[in-house]
Amino acid sequence: MVWLWLCHLVVIEDWLNKEIVTAAPLRHSMPQETSLHNISIVLVNTKTPGNIGAVARCMMNMGLSRLLLVKPPPDRRGEAMKLAAGAEELMQKAARFHTLREAVVDHGLVVGTSKHVTRRRKNIHPPREMAEHIIPLLPNNKVAVVFGREVNGLDKDDLALCQELIAIPSSDAFPSLNLSHAVMVVAYELFLSARAGAPASETALAHADALENFYRHLQNTLQDIGFLDREHPEHMMFALRQLFGRARLDQRDVSILRGILHTMERAAPRSKP
Ligand code: SAH
Numbered sequence: 001m002v003w004l005w006l007c008h009l010v011v012i013e014d015w016l017n018k019e020i021v022t023a024a025p026l027r028h029s030m031p032q033e034t035s036l037h038n039i040s041i042v043l044v045n046t047k048t049p050g051n052i053g054a055v056a057r058c059m060m061n062m063g064l065s066r067l068l069l070v071k072p073p074p075d076r077r078g079e080a081m082k083l084a085a086g087a088e089e090l091m092q093k094a095a096r097f098h099t100l101r102e103a104v105v106d107h108g109l110v111v112g113t114s115k116h117v118t119r120r121r122k123n124i125h126p127p128r129e130m131a132e133h134i135i136p137l138l139p140n141n142k143v144a145v146v147f148g149r150e151v152n153g154l155d156k157d158d159l160a161l162c163q164e165l166i167a168i169p170s171s172d173a174f175p176s177l178n179l180s181h182a183v184m185v186v187a188y189e190l191f192l193s194a195r196a197g198a199p200a201s202e203t204a205l206a207h208a209d210a211l212e213n214f215y216r217h218l219q220n221t222l223q224d225i226g227f228l229d230r231e232h233p234e235h236m237m238f239a240l241r242q243l244f245g246r247a248r249l250d251q252r253d254v255s256i257l258r259g260i261l262h263t264m265e266r267a268a269p270r271s272k273p
Contacts, residue, residue, distance in 0.1 A: 035138035036194050041183060042068045042103050042146040044158055049075035051150065053083030054180035056091040062187035063194070067094040068103045068144070100146065100158050101212065108141030108205030109134070109248075112154055112162030113182060115175040122242055124165045127186050131193035133164075136201040138194075144208075145186055150179055160238065161208065163245035206254045214254050215241060221261045225268045 041059055046052055046069070056067060067090060075081075084091045097103040104110045111134070117124055125133070134143050146162060148154035154162070168177060168185050177185070206214075219237055222228035228236055247253070 035135075035200075036063045036190065037065050038138040038142050039064055039134070039190060040066045040068050040104075040107065040142065040144045041187070042070060042100065042144050043072070043179070044070045044100055044146060044154060045149045046179065047073055047150050048179075049073055049077075049080040050083045051179045052094075053080035053085070053087070053091060055147075055183045056080075056084045056087035056094075058180055058184040058187055060087040060090055062184070062191040064187055064190070065090060067091065068097065069094050070097045070100050070103050072096060100161055101208070104144045104146075104161065105209040106142060106207050107144040108207060109137060109143045109164070110146060110162050110208055111143065111164045111166060112146045112148075112159055113166045113168070113186065114148070114153055114159070115167060115170065115177070116153070117167050120238070121165060123163070123246055124167050127166050127168055127189040128193070130164065130166045131186075131189040132198070134190065135193045136198045137203065137205070139200040140202065140204045145190075147179055147183060160241060161212075163241075163248075203248065204250055206249045206251045210251060210254050211244075211249065214244075214249075214258055217258055217261050221264055224265060 041055065041064060043052060043055060049072075052067075052069065052072060052075075059065070059067060072094075080091060081088055095103075111130060134145075137143060145166070146154065146158065148158065159165075166186060168182060170177060215237065218240065219228065219233055222236075223230050223233065249257075
């Protein structure tokens with residue numbers, strides 16, 4: 001009886017060991033750290049050149065390499081260079097754009113950052129949760145993480161381009177982080193999440209320019225059929241952007257939706273502007 005019981009124990013132990021041995025390599029088989037190069041950190045209308053340098057340094061610490069600058073300030077005193085301290089090359093290679101829309105045209109996912117959490121906005125995530133969404137997308141998609149101006153953050157047009165938002169939990173009494181500190185928190189979570197490894201997603205998301213063309217088409221058609229107010233389409237368009245944003249559309253989805261809009265246009269008489 002005792003002998004049988006001992007055999008049982010040995011079998012269980014053997015089974016447990018096998019579990020441990022077979023579970024371990026999974027973590028090593030899916031490192032994603034190299035795909036971090038598909039992340040763009042986008043700074044919109046930064047006022048203080050030193051902040052751009054500090055951001056470049058944070059990025060380099062966390063394995064990020066692509067910095068995009070929308071309307072950056074001139075840096076006459078080399079303040080940005082001083083704070084870059086070792087990340088000068090990354091900063092000098094940064095591409096410059098006139099608008100956020102131009103900067104993100106070829107990105108499959110555009111994620112904004114804001115301390116404001118409004119009830120109208122549904123898709124807001126803490127940095128860790130968002131990093132876990134982003135990392136699996138990287139082998140097949142470019143992802144932009146967008147940071148606003150020091151004084152008043154991202155404006156409503158910038159926010160409309162962002163399918164999702166990251167809000168960094170912080171003190172209610174003083175919720176706004178310094179720009180480079182906010183970049184560091186997000187970059188750190190992306191780095192950790194990339195190191196943890198996750199199975200890559202096959203999805204190739206529609207690029208931001210294809211989505212923007214779709215939203216323009218949607219707005220025109222909904223106005224033509226009289227569903228959308230010609231004077232004030234913003235509220236409903238904001239809701240629709242969030243709805244389609246949550247669906248993570250790929251190029252084929254966008255083609256189908258645009259096909260439906262073309263058919264609606266042919267079928268419906270135009271409402272008077
Ligand atoms: N006073 C501004 C904050 C600007 S701070 C405002 O009212 O919005 C500069 C940028 O840092 C912000 O645009 C945002 O990109 C980022 N940031 C600062 N604090 C943040 C937080 N708690 N969560 C997410 N992003 C934050």
